[in-house]
Amino acid sequence: MTWQDTYQKWVSYESLEEHLKLQLAEMKKSEEAIEDAFYKDLTFGTGGMRGMLGPGTNRMNIYTIRKAVEGLANYLIKHTTNPQGKGVAVSYDSRYMSKEFAIETAKVLGKHGIKSYVFSNLHPTPSLSYAVRHLGAAAGVMITASHNPPEYNGFKVYNEDGGQMPPAQAEQLIKEVNAVENELTIPYLPEHVLKEQGLLHWIGEEVDHAYLELVKRLSRWTTSEIEQPKELNIVFTPLHGTSHDLVLKGLRQIGFDAIHVVQEQAKPDPDFSTVDSPNPEEHQAFTMAMEQGLIYGADVLIGTDPDADRLGVAVKDSNGSYQVLTGNQLGILMLDYILAHSTEEDRKKGRLIKTIVTTEMGQAVASHYGVETINTLTGFKFIGEKIKQFESTGEKFLFGFEESYGYLAGDFVRDKDAVQAAVIACELAEYWKRKGKTLLEALEELYELHGxxxxxxxxxxxxxxxxxxxxxxxxxxxxxxxxxxxxxxxxxxxxxxxxxxxxxxxxxxxxxxxxxxxxxxxxxxxxxxxxxxxxxxxxxxxxxxxxxxxxxxxxxxxxxxxxxxxxxxxxxxxxxx
Incomplete structure (x- = not known):
């Protein structure tokens, strides 16, 4: 079919969702806009799909979501054991249509007899990864477009290990998604039927409690050290996303209490109205945090992206201004702290995993502690895949990171995790402050040692x-x-x-x-x-x-x-x- 044919199919579909009908009517003014929305199907790649919201096969809407879920259901039935009994965990962020897309996911899965475990409120990507493992689910779905602009949303698929699918699995899933012929007529069960048949379960606080206990165990402090008063002064911004509650709880459970939240950015907001981009990689995202940092005399500023898988940190420099660390710099500081506080036995079996475009300083620091480095392709799914392999090889995962602000220290999650990264970053900042040094000064020491x-x-x-x-x-x-x-x-x-x-x-x-x-x-x-x-x-x-x-x-x-x-x-x- 040509894009014109596909467009006509949508226009003539009588049951099309009303707000999409209105948007299609508005698009009549621009043939270029119509072509861009219909010239192809939204690409379902190895990590799922991501695109602009709106009508069309090249857009995120309930119909393209249903197509993706139909493919996922068919994949699970063909390639996994007992997906109906294990179910699928589903989470979503603060973007437009995120919760609606999560419910649509459950509706289509339910038609196949596959139950869904859906978070009762928005939750971070690492929560979804953990929930898949904690619940023993057959797969997971995260509705998010990470740090993309407000007009975007996305659909990410996780395997039963809680990681994004590696290429072999992803190719099988993509084949099933592409085999779905008509996105407009995919069958589904209404929400009330899902509840009546026990195919929709809401995830409450029990998963959070279990997750936070494991985050606490990542601390290198003894119980008495956790109970000691902390010197570090922190400003935290969730950038209108999902991390507010979990980051605060994670920090407070190891003794941090001087935490000042940027209230203007604490509430979820699909427009991300106070920033040009809700991405802690972009320095402008820290503008409000820097202003409040000066007011409160904060030592560090921490910020997470909307789905809380990326963490950015800014530190006061010698001029009294705040400098945002790069993803590589923060990763090196975290790596050095973790390895310095690991046992000799763990270091012998331990592995650093990083991507091919992440700093080579990681290998230099790891070698200094006698730890082997493993390089993977870009994408945390490859790091997660390696962690899974360690279960049979006897190797020990110590740390994984990528330059784009993604970090992982605990293997109970199989994707990058800004919550545990925030806790570790503040712990190491407290460690260095007690030694009379900022994180910038600690980093300078590492440069002098390693280059x-x-x-x-x-x-x-x-x-x-x-x-x-x-x-x-x-x-x-x-x-x-x-x-x-x-x-x-x-x-x-x-x-x-x-x-x-x-x-x-x-x-x-x-x-x-x-x-x-x-x-x-x-x-x-x-x-x-x-x-x-x-x-x-x-x-x-x-x-x-x-x-x-x-x-x-x-x-x-x-x-x-x-x-x-x-x-x-x-x-x-x-x-x-």
Whole structure:
């Protein structure tokens, strides 16, 4: 069918939801808007799907949700044991239509006789991951678009281990979703029938209690140390999302009481009305927290994204202003604290897991403590998959992180977890404060010991059908004509994760990369530097990652800026050609 045919199918469907009918009527004014909404089905990828809200097959609405759930139900019946008995855990964030989509999920699952465990109020992504494991569910669904703009929502699927599906499982699920022919006519059970038949269960506080007890056990403090008064002064913002209650409870149960919540951002708000972007990676998201930090004399500011899987931290610098730590910097501080307070036995069996675009300083710190590092592809699902493998290998998971503000220290959750990360970050800040140091000063000590590893990331947003084609053009061009040098530094090694080839640029020899396929290119340069390019799996962006290392901050900063400028120029040259 052409997009025009699909559009007519929707327009002529008499039972179409009323508000979607009104939006379709408004779209008649713009053929371009209609085409963008109908030219393809919303992509269901390895992590689920994410898109703008509205009518159309390329939008998030109850019909595209039903299609995704129909595919999930068929997948579970074919590929898992007793999904009807185990059920599916479902959670949702503060976005428009999130709770409605959660209920729609239960309605379609119920038609297949699969019960749903739905949180009675909005809850973070890590809560969903934990609930799947705690309840012994066959799968989990999280309704969220993470830190995307307000007009977005998403649908993420978790396997029975509580992690996002690895590629082999995801491919089977995607096949089932794509096999659903008509999203408008998928059968479902009304909510009252679900309740009558025992197919809808509301999750109360019991899951939170069990989760928080495990978060508390992550503390490196003794019982007496937890009971001691704390010196740390904290400002916390949930950025209008889901983390408010759990972060406060997590911090208070290990003795923190000087916690000042940014009240203007404490209440869930689907418009995220006080920020340009509800993303703690963006420094503007900390504006209000910084203002209140100065008022209260806070040592640290902590902020979580809407579904509370990412954590950002800002620290007061020597000038009295607040500096937002990068995801790599916070990860290194957490890693060093955890390994320094781990037993020798745990370190021998212990593993750090990080992604291929996360700082190489992680491996340097881990090696310092005798801990092995394992690299995975970008995406916490790969970290979760490795943790699962450790159950049979005898290896011990100590810490996992990625540069995009995702951290995990306890394996009772199998996705990044801003709640446990917030607790650990404040504990290590208290530790360093008692030593008379800020986190910035602690980080400087680590740089002096291991080298000045600096990283950065640039991204280019290219929306719509044309944007996707231009992103593909960038990656194809660089594959056909790889970089030989960048900013005067020769390329020594090229890794193509799509062809799974690692090429020595000097000798021309090749070896196979033992990881799943992904559309990523990584170039290793002289002077212990690297550059990687990767289209985002969840946003219309191509991202470029940079890493450098030297024994001088000034030298590392100079080299990093040269790499960024050179790659940015080359990418724009490709687009203009």
């Amino acid at each position: 000045y590893y600096l990283e950065d990331m640039l991204s280019l947003t290219l929306k719509g059908k044309d944007g996707a084609e231009r992103i593909a053009k960038i990656m194809e061009h660089i594959r056909l004509a790889p970089f030989n040098e960048i900013a005067g530094l020769p390329v020594t090694l090229m890794e193509d994760y799509q062809s799974l080839e690692r090429i020595n640029m000097k000798s021309g020899t090749k070896e196979t990369i033992q990881l799943p396929q992904e559309n990523v290119l990584k170039f290793y340069l002289d002077k212990n530097s690297w550059v990687a390019l990767r289209p985002s799996g969840t946003e219309p962006k191509v991202k470029y990652y940079f890493g450098v290392s030297s024994h001088s901050r000034i030298e590392s900063e100079r080299l990093l800026e040269q790499l960024k400028a050179e790659v940015n120029h080359r990418v724009h040259t490709i687009l203009e050609s």
